[in-house]
Amino acid sequence: MPRMLDVSDAVRAEIGDEEADRLLAGENAPGSYDCTSCRTPGDSAQERTSTVLFVGDETAVLAFAHSTCLPSQVVQVTEDQLRGAVRSINADAGAAAGVPAQGLPQQPAPERAVPEQAVLGVTSGLVLVAGELHPALVVEPTAPIVRPGTTGPGDDFLTLLTEQGYQPVADLGSVPPVLHGWSVLLAMGQLHAVLQPAANGGGGTAAWWQAHQPLQVSDGWRAAANKHQQVLLFAAPVGSIGRQPREDLLRGALDKAAARGRLVAATLPLAGT
Numbered sequence: 001m002p003r004m005l006d007v008s009d010a011v012r013a014e015i016g017d018e019e020a021d022r023l024l025a026g027e028n029a030p031g032s033y034d035c036t037s038c039r040t041p042g043d044s045a046q047e048r049t050s051t052v053l054f055v056g057d058e059t060a061v062l063a064f065a066h067s068t069c070l071p072s073q074v075v076q077v078t079e080d081q082l083r084g085a086v087r088s089i090n091a092d093a094g095a096a097a098g099v100p101a102q103g104l105p106q107q108p109a110p111e112r113a114v115p116e117q118a119v120l121g122v123t124s125g126l127v128l129v130a131g132e133l134h135p136a137l138v139v140e141p142t143a144p145i146v147r148p149g150t151t152g153p154g155d156d157f158l159t160l161l162t163e164q165g166y167q168p169v170a171d172l173g174s175v176p177p178v179l180h181g182w183s184v185l186l187a188m189g190q191l192h193a194v195l196q197p198a199a200n201g202g203g204g205t206a207a208w209w210q211a212h213q214p215l216q217v218s219d220g221w222r223a224a225a226n227k228h229q230q231v232l233l234f235a236a237p238v239g240s241i242g243r244q245p246r247e248d249l250l251r252g253a254l255d256k257a258a259a260r261g262r263l264v265a266a267t268l269p270l271a272g273t
Contacts, residue, residue: 181197
């Protein structure tokens with residue numbers, strides 16, 4: 001039975017015309033599936049479905065997503081990430097996803113656009129803005145960051161981000177402007193990367209931050225991200241936010257950083273590539 005599949009040119013180029021045609025004809029495509037983004041059931045015979053090909057160093061995995069959640073695309077990941085994704089796909093469907101409700105998922109990872117020794121702490125949480133909960137990422141380095149190619153005791157982290165289009169935040173009373181060209185990659189129900197425009201100006205993207213291992217997010221965070229199709233990203237210099245174990249404490253730390261002029265933010269589209 002033919003399937004309502006979207007197979008992008010990039011995916012077709014990777015899997016070949018013959019395999020792509022078999023998918024569209026329903027020979028190799030599942031009827032029902034768990035969306036690789038929102039993790040809820042889908043049916044390729046009844047609704048538009050995207051083919052998402054995760055490509056590692058040596059292997060590749062073809063997954064499926066609601067077209068409203070993700071476009072058909074090729075996602076480059078590390079081999080470790082791909083193995084983690086396969087484990088996620090094969091995990092017991094009854095197992096709880098995400099983290100305990102009172103916990104905030106956190107993971108440090110190297111920042112690609114600054115000196116190698118700089119490490120970013122990334123925390124996901126829900127932030128109340130104008131009476132509505134929004135999915136947010138809060139980024140704080142573990143040490144001062146200086147402009148690439150320079151040395152010294154200063155901290156240029158916020159300056160570097162404002163040069164990229166992030167806006168200073170005086171308070172959290174409104175959603176920050178959308179920063180086009182940047183995006184947050186949420187795939188297989190986990191956070192994989194924050195993407196920025198490629199430095200060569202060719203229209204592609206590059207990882208500004210990439211998780212060593214896919215970062216678990218709560219069910220509530222994932223639901224809000226799929227509802228809004230965008231994520232708020234807040235960034236502050238080292239020592240401004242700290243590791244907050246609850247979302248109310250995280251919000252309080254964000255408010256204090258904003259009041260001190262130590263916070264920038266932008267709204268990033270979800271899974272834009």
